Amino acid sequence: MKLQSYTITQGRDRAPARAQLKGIGFTDEDLKKPIIGIANTWIGTMPCNFLLRDLAVDVARGIREAGGTPMEFNTIAISDGITMGTQGMKASLISREVVADSIELVTRGHMFDGLVCLVACDKTIPGAALALLRLNIPGVILYGGSILPGQYKGKDVTIQEVFEAVGANAAGKITDQELLDIENVASPGPGACGGQFTANTMATVMEIIGLSPMNTAMVPQVDNRKHAVAAYCGQVILDAVKNNRLPREICTRAAFENAIASVAATGGSTNAVLHLLAMAREAGVDLVIDDFQKVSERTPLLLSLKPAGQYVAADVDKAGGIGVVAKRLVDGKFADPSALTITGRTLGEEAERSAETPGQLVVRALDNPIKKSGGLVILKGSLAPEGCVIKVTGIDRKLHQGPARVFDCEEDAMAAVTHGKIQHGDVLVIRYEGPKGGPGMREMLGVTSAIMGAGFGDTVALMTDGRFSGATRGFMVGHVAPEAAVGGPIAFVEEGDPITIDIEHQKISLDVDEATLAARRAKWVAPPPARKTGVMAKYIKLVSSASEGAITSNVY
Numbered sequence: 001m002k003l004q005s006y007t008i009t010q011g012r013d014r015a016p017a018r019a020q021l022k023g024i025g026f027t028d029e030d031l032k033k034p035i036i037g038i039a040n041t042w043i044g045t046m047p048c049n050f051l052l053r054d055l056a057v058d059v060a061r062g063i064r065e066a067g068g069t070p071m072e073f074n075t076i077a078i079s080d081g082i083t084m085g086t087q088g089m090k091a092s093l094i095s096r097e098v099v100a101d102s103i104e105l106v107t108r109g110h111m112f113d114g115l116v117c118l119v120a121c122d123k124t125i126p127g128a129a130l131a132l133l134r135l136n137i138p139g140v141i142l143y144g145g146s147i148l149p150g151q152y153k154g155k156d157v158t159i160q161e162v163f164e165a166v167g168a169n170a171a172g173k174i175t176d177q178e179l180l181d182i183e184n185v186a187s188p189g190p191g192a193c194g195g196q197f198t199a200n201t202m203a204t205v206m207e208i209i210g211l212s213p214m215n216t217a218m219v220p221q222v223d224n225r226k227h228a229v230a231a232y233c234g235q236v237i238l239d240a241v242k243n244n245r246l247p248r249e250i251c252t253r254a255a256f257e258n259a260i261a262s263v264a265a266t267g268g269s270t271n272a273v274l275h276l277l278a279m280a281r282e283a284g285v286d287l288v289i290d291d292f293q294k295v296s297e298r299t300p301l302l303l304s305l306k307p308a309g310q311y312v313a314a315d316v317d318k319a320g321g322i323g324v325v326a327k328r329l330v331d332g333k334f335a336d337p338s339a340l341t342i343t344g345r346t347l348g349e350e351a352e353r354s355a356e357t358p359g360q361l362v363v364r365a366l367d368n369p370i371k372k373s374g375g376l377v378i379l380k381g382s383l384a385p386e387g388c389v390i391k392v393t394g395i396d397r398k399l400h401q402g403p404a405r406v407f408d409c410e411e412d413a414m415a416a417v418t419h420g421k422i423q424h425g426d427v428l429v430i431r432y433e434g435p436k437g438g439p440g441m442r443e444m445l446g447v448t449s450a451i452m453g454a455g456f457g458d459t460v461a462l463m464t465d466g467r468f469s470g471a472t473r474g475f476m477v478g479h480v481a482p483e484a485a486v487g488g489p490i491a492f493v494e495e496g497d498p499i500t501i502d503i504e505h506q507k508i509s510l511d512v513d514e515a516t517l518a519a520r521r522a523k524w525v526a527p528p529p530a531r532k533t534g535v536m537a538k539y540i541k542l543v544s545s546a547s548e549g550a551i552t553s554n555v556y
């Protein structure tokens with residue numbers, strides 16, 4: 001096997017490179033083997049990625065045992081949970097690009113033969129996938145695993161309950177002590193947020209699309225089995241390198257549709273729309289936002305996971321893992337079983353090998369779905385000509401008509417909700433929070449939770465050119481495109497304008513006559529960029545529309 005790493009490790013001219021590598025303990029024998037980069041998103045600022053340093057040791061052991069040479073390097077992570085509701089959240093989506101770019105750069109520089117990407121918090125997962133698809137060298141995504149749920153008054157709680165408790169406290173429904181009690185128990189240790197929020201949604205996606213070995217992701221981060229899972233990923237990558245199994249062969253159109261089906265069936269995060277569109281762009285697969293509507297419509301909702309349901313990732317693990325979801329999708333013909341995965345087995349074969357725990361209640365039988373169609377609906381119309389997304393899991397309303405309450409940033413909307421300034425029936429419009437406008441499409445979990453916590457969940461709607469957390473629930477429409485900062489129709493909404501959001505007909509409209517709108521459009525002036533230097537300025541310049549996945553890499 002002629003290895004790409006030989007360019008850097010073999011022959012006379014590479015003596016200086018070998019000298020340096022020998023200085024850190026590598027031997028001639030090591031350098032003849034496939035060199036596998038371990039891209040680690042460990043960071044000591046959040047629970048999600050906290051134990052990844054330990055897991056990297058197991059991955060390295062697995063790589064050595066399988067006949068390879070591991071080389072570990074770091075990249076970054078930004079916590080959504082910790083930055084939520086602040087200006088810090090603007091760094092979150094931008095970090096996806098930095099994770100992808102940094103993995104790409106180290107791998108191109110050091111010419112690894114394969115990669116294991118150790119990920120956990122939301123953006124690190126698609127960030128790693130974008131890098132693998134760009135590089136198109138064998139690669140495994142290893143999800144560090146979810147947190148265990150906390151316990152409050154005999155019930156499982158996650159970070160979602162803390163966010164909603166803030167809203168309930170602001171509305172005078174719970175005391176400061178109760179809020180503190182929930183805060184103190186919600187995160188009982190390391191691991192990514194527990195519900196089918198963005199991290200667990202994207203971890204599900206990675207198994208179904210085939211970049212993570214089946215039944216590795218849902219093992220919780222603190223579970224001892226995770227060490228064996230990590231070592232196993234070392235074996236998988238060596239096998240993938242030997243067989244030259246490439247990300248773009250795995251991530252085909254069929255695999256993307258399978259992944260969308262898994263998001264629909266599990267009630268996953270709306271962020272999956274953004275990340276899968278971005279991944280498809282890197283994979284050269286022609287996937288458009290309407291494909292999410294088609295796949296979600298034909299896929300049943302089979303799992304009752306938080307935020308709208310009752311279970312968490314640790315329960316999916318106990319039920320048998322994502323392999324059980326794969327089994328349902330394949331059995332019901334909602335997924336293509338012939339799609340290849342990183343192990344060399346097809347999705348159908350992986351589903352077949354998965355052991356469902358007898359009597360488990362988490363993944364419903366095909367004849368007993370929660371809903372006949374999946375969790376995501378794509379809306380289009382005069383307010384969002386390029387589309388926008390709503391998660392319908394757990395909402396019963398199909399139509400909302402109401403007056404616009406317009407906010408030019410998240411903070412203003414939050415203040416209105418927490419100071420009793422919204423009315424039943426309102427449509428909160430939060431704009432200039434899009435990819436370019438924010439920049440960085442902040443997640444609005446603070447506001448959406450405050451709405452739920454204050455008891456407006458059944459009566460108000462919200463729409464934004466920003467994003468939502470996977471923990472957001474309620475009548476919340478995100479990713480409205482084109483965004484306000486580029487002069488999308490959302491920029492022309494005025495206080496009190498009637499808005500219609502019609503889920504059944506997948507429509508979102510601003511019910512104002514064309515002449516009035518034309519006059520508003522004519523006097524609209526684009527706001528100056530929020531940042532003129534640094535990473536955010538570069539991002540503002542390069543980032544594409546949310547309907548294209550908000551990517552920065554296809555600049556030519």
Ligand SMILES: CC(C)(O)[C@@H](O)C(=O)O
Nearest residue numbers: 080081197198469470471
């Ligand atoms: C739950 C969090 C922190 O909001 C985030 O992880 C997400 O799901 O988007």
